[in-house]
Amino acid sequence: KPIVFSGIQPTGQPHLGNYLGAISNWVTLQEQAQSADETLLFSIVDLHAITLPQDPAKLRKERMEMATTLLACGIDPEKCSLFEQSKVPEHTQLSWILTCMTPVGWLARMTQWKTKLGVTKGAQSLEDVSTTAGLQLGLFAYPVLMAADVLLYKADKIPVGEDQIQHLELARDIAQSFNHYVKHPYFPSPRPIITETKRVMSLRDPASKMSKSNPSDQTRINLVDTPEMITSKIKRAVTDSIRGISYDRLERPAVANLVDIYAAMKRCSVEDIVQEHKDSSNAQFKEALADTLITKLRPIQAELVRLSKEEAYVHSVLDKGAEKAREIAYPNIVEIQKLVGLR
Ligand code: TYM
Secondary structure: OOOEEEEEEEOOEEEHHHHHHHHHHHHHHHHHHHHOOEEEEEEEEEEHHOOOOOOOHHHHHHHHHHHHHHOOOOOOOOOOOOHHHOOOOOHHHHHHHHHHHHHHHHEEEHHHHHHHHHHHHHOOHHHHHHHHHHHOOOHHHHHHHHHHHHHHOOOEEEEEOOHHHHHHHHHHHHHHHHHHHHHHOOOOEEEEEEEOOOEEEEEOOOOOOOOOOOOOOOOOOEEEOOOHHHHHHHHEEEEEEEOOOOOOOOOHHHHHHHHHHHHHHOOOOHHHHHHHOOOHHHHHHHHHHHHHHHHHHHHHHHHHHHHHHOOHHHHHHHHHHHHHHHHHHHHHHHHHHHHOOOO
16 A cells, blocks of 8 residues: 655644645645555654754643644544654664664755754854754754654655755665665655645745744744734735736745745635736735635634644544554564564
């Protein structure tokens, strides 16, 4: 059976970038999974979260909040396995084996640790970091753990946003490195499935992606934002001085980002939105966009409120999810250990 795997970090508020770049795509795949006879695995990647310092009490809370959010967005435990990465120890076991087969040079080329460290400490290159900033090994090895996530299940399809492509290319290289080491084509090549809205940009700067780690909350729409917050953030989103609404990623990146968000939320094409709003002022367009966001997020928010009182239910979903994931992970890790000579 083909396997679909994806993960999301339980840190910070889930926002529109996560929703349109990942979660809504997961829900769509879920609808198709039965006829396609696929197994779906969605993981809350708490081990990735601790590659940056986390407050333990906050992490505990955010793991549950992420599980609740995913369920509220339509992730259905009858149709997939939803689980926490740390509850399936095979992820860590495989990660170590792969760590031993990954050249440091491959990781040095990755951009994410540079950005993550650069933001906090101003470092640019591996030399900068090792001399001035103290790069933690876990953050550097992050992509190896991610490779382990997908390879553990021999997953074929990985639905992600554009920012994860580099990591998945590395996962393919690591898979080949392993296959070469054991002289056996054990791991298939994991394939990224990129969402149409592959890159939702910041509301304040169309050159940077919408992100949980941006210190300004004005740059993003969180799934839990109130109607007032949504209206105010969209009103203050940057646009340009060109009249009417048109779609041009290069010349009008800020407007194009808003059109992308609008089209994705309405589940219609960019052309439809442009046609409908070609004569609208920026203000009119923003008002329509804010209304759509409010209407589409309302049922998710209502479900969030309901589920946040059902903690025992959410725990039971995660427990069952981990159990189902281990039914695949355990026999695979046994095979992998045999191939490597550890059994
Ligand atoms: P994370 O938690 O940063 O984000 C979860 C998913 O949301 C997508 N995403 C976006 N898509 C479009 N526009 C944006 N502004 C935006 N921001 C986030 C991400 O591409 C991602 O798909 N390393 C991963 C988690 C992970 C994983 C995995 C994913 C760990 N193991 C194995 C796939 C397979 C991450 O940090 O995602």
